[in-house]
Amino acid sequence: MNEQLDSQGRLRHLVTLDGLSGDLLTGLMDRAKAYLLAPGKPGPGDGALNGLTVCQLFFEASTRTKISFELAARRQGADVVNLVIPTSSAAKGETVLDTLLTIQSMAVDIFVVRHKAAGLMSNIVAQLGDRASLINAGEGQLSHPTQGLLDVFTIRQHNKNFKNLSIAITGDIRHSRVARSTYQALLALGVDDLRLIAPENLLPESNELTHGRRYTNFDAGIADCDVVMMLRLQKERMQSGDIPDLDSYRKQYCLTPQRLKLARGNAIVMHPGPINRGIEMDSEIADGRQSVVRQQVGNGVAIRMAVLAAIADGKKS
Numbered sequence: 001m002n003e004q005l006d007s008q009g010r011l012r013h014l015v016t017l018d019g020l021s022g023d024l025l026t027g028l029m030d031r032a033k034a035y036l037l038a039p040g041k042p043g044p045g046d047g048a049l050n051g052l053t054v055c056q057l058f059f060e061a062s063t064r065t066k067i068s069f070e071l072a073a074r075r076q077g078a079d080v081v082n083l084v085i086p087t088s089s090a091a092k093g094e095t096v097l098d099t100l101l102t103i104q105s106m107a108v109d110i111f112v113v114r115h116k117a118a119g120l121m122s123n124i125v126a127q128l129g130d131r132a133s134l135i136n137a138g139e140g141q142l143s144h145p146t147q148g149l150l151d152v153f154t155i156r157q158h159n160k161n162f163k164n165l166s167i168a169i170t171g172d173i174r175h176s177r178v179a180r181s182t183y184q185a186l187l188a189l190g191v192d193d194l195r196l197i198a199p200e201n202l203l204p205e206s207n208e209l210t211h212g213r214r215y216t217n218f219d220a221g222i223a224d225c226d227v228v229m230m231l232r233l234q235k236e237r238m239q240s241g242d243i244p245d246l247d248s249y250r251k252q253y254c255l256t257p258q259r260l261k262l263a264r265g266n267a268i269v270m271h272p273g274p275i276n277r278g279i280e281m282d283s284e285i286a287d288g289r290q291s292v293v294r295q296q297v298g299n300g301v302a303i304r305m306a307v308l309a310a311i312a313d314g315k316k317s
């Protein structure tokens with residue numbers, strides 16, 4: 001997806017992390033760091049979006065991503081508007097592209113869009129051309145680039161050297177756009193020991209995420225890991241029969257204090273949220289000393305401030 005970079009290699013849109021260099025990702029993380037007061041504690045912006053207008057269109061549910069994009073854009077000085085989808089003309093059948101182009105006529109500079117249709121974001125970019133920028137805030141099960149960025153940013157706060165890390169991505173990988181984007185970012189940053197842990201039906205297709213070693217046995221996969229990244233069971237994207245039943249899933253794949261002991265003593269536990277407590281992980285873990293779940297959320301504001309600022313750079317010259 002080269003269309004997301006301009007002729008000087010700067011971000012014009014952010015549709016996917018696939019194909020972005022480790023240097024570009026590191027540059028965004030360095031920029032995000034400057035917007036933090038402490039790890040996980042976003043601070044004020046630097047006016048990078050003064051005079052620009054951001055419009056958010058969330059066609060799928062969101063708490064963290066939507067609020068953090070809005071806070072990020074406001075802290076950077078942007079004017080922010082939100083389309084409330086159920087009461088918009090989308091309810092009358094207006095297409096997503098018509099909706100965007102209509103709003104773009106009102107001089108919007110950056111769109112932040114979440115939608116269930118994989119492939120939609122590239123179509124939007126092709127239609128928008130140079131008129132406005134698009135940031136993908138979640139595209140079906142395909143990608144969620146700012147979540148991938150905030151995940152690697154959070155990992156970097158605990159361990160600078162990606163090459164030596166053992167990282168386990170665990171749970172409903174098949175339906176997870178977060179898993180795909182975080183995996184792409186980790187590979188670009190040089191992580192070698194990447195493990196994918198899930199029941200057979202929730203592992204990705206065999207031609208996808210091929211670098212990761214696959215495990216159906218949680219305890220074997222998590223052994224000596226530095227990072228344990230848990231994922232939500234995405235029931236809204238599942239076919240019936242994808243998991244046997246919640247109780248047996250929980251027995252085999254819920255992160256419990258006993259299981260976490262198999263990872264390194266200083267391992268961090270991540271989850272993009274929302275968490276199904278007692279299914280993906282026990283509350284004791286979610287709220288425990290090794291959990292960085294809240295830190296991820298705070299970092300999300302700073303990463304989005306950095307992405308917005310990088311896109312704004314290209315608009316000023």
Ligand code: NCD
Nearest residue numbers: 064065138178232272273274
């Ligand atoms: C994720 C998403 O929407 O893909 N949530 C998020 O953005 N933090 C993960 C999920 O819904 O399970």
